[in-house]
Amino acid sequence: MRFLLSTIGSRGEVQPVVALAMELTARGQEVVVCAPPDFRAWAESWGIAYVPVGPELRGTAKQSAGAVPTPEQRRQMIEGTMAAQFAAVRGAAEGCDVIVGGGALAVAAHSVAEHRGIGYVHAAFAPITLPSAHHAPPVFGMLGQKPADGPVDHRRLWAEDAERWNTLWGAALGAQRGALGLPPLKDVRGHLFTDRPWLAADPTLAPWPRPSDLDVLQTGAWVLADNRPLAPELETFLDAGEPPVYCGFGSARAPENIAMTVIATARALGRRVILSSGWAGLTPVDDEPDCLSIGEVNQRALFPRVAAVVHHGGAGTTTAAAAAGTPQVVVPRMFDQFYFAHRVEHLGIGSAHPSSPPTGDSLLAALRHALDPEVSRRAGTIAGEVRADGAATAARRLIDMR
Structure with a gap:
């Protein structure tokens, strides 16, 4: 089989995807990772085929903590990453049987899988990123959000989160899907996460709370098999x-x-x-x-x-x-x-x-x-x-x- 592992984010998103790629490769499978260019040389040093997507992210670690983009800047960022992801993921998915979308921002993965008629899995790296009545949605710095102070209605916050996904991503995602001949979406977040997501987190450190509206498969954390000696x-x-x-x-x-x-x-x-x-x-x-x-x-x-x-x-x-x-x-x-x-x-x-x-x-x-x-x-x-x-x-x- 041939697998495409797609993610957008920093080392925290890319390293577990590379760990999974190495496990699949060790079992005789073909794998390609599609992720930001910052990690290409590092991933290829492990023998992983790699397709870069979008601009380098390294400079974001030195930006001011209080820098919140304007609505126009946010729109341009969303349209930019959407176009870049669809272009890269479509090309990388050639000949693949399954696409894994790692993390919340791998927004093209499911649509490309749908277009090609192949399997798709959404993988989260922390329970809090998946909707649950047991916790509130995570805080997004690019939206200027801060952690809630005091008791909150988790279901209400997740409903607001779903609307936020539709407002921020709906138009850009709809345009890219339309170019592939796919219908528009009423629930962007639900489309990306599905109702049967995987949770790549350790069950002792980060257990999935139950009962749950989602059918979550908790695999355990995807840890890189790193045996390098210390300098x-x-x-x-x-x-x-x-x-x-x-x-x-x-x-x-x-x-x-x-x-x-x-x-x-x-x-x-x-x-x-x-x-x-x-x-x-x-x-x-x-x-x-x-x-x-x-x-x-x-x-x-x-x-x-x-x-x-x-x-x-x-x-x-x-x-x-x-x-x-x-x-x-x-x-x-x-x-x-x-x-x-x-x-x-x-x-x-x-x-x-x-x-x-x-x-x-x-x-x-x-x-x-x-x-x-x-x-x-x-x-x-x-x-x-x-x-x-x-x-x-x-x-x-x-x-x-x-």
């Missing part, structure tokens, strides 16, 4: 003292001055720091030997050897830290990050920092809590429950669709 410089740093604190925000936008705040906080607690530069370009504040700056790294190899992980709350980083049994401090900024921050705190495996920018005092309190021996013990317990076979489970299910 010699990093090994030397780790061996030179007690486990350090890791800080990284991946391909997400980082809070202002977060590197300075984390380093000062860790030093106040007598801890060294490993600072992951990421897309935000985080750098040390001085040349002291207690701080090491790194780039791309195998989190599966690194996280078991650090004292705590300070991060943005992306699905991949949260899952990697949970699987390592390492306490976390989650500093959420948008979308599903607030959900994962809540789950980390609820499970007792770390701290959820408030959505406000971290200060020395607030981060000190959060990190001190995460480093508590009881939190570390609880993190170790939960680690034994986190599964690593999600991508394999999904691959088997896809192959069974023949």
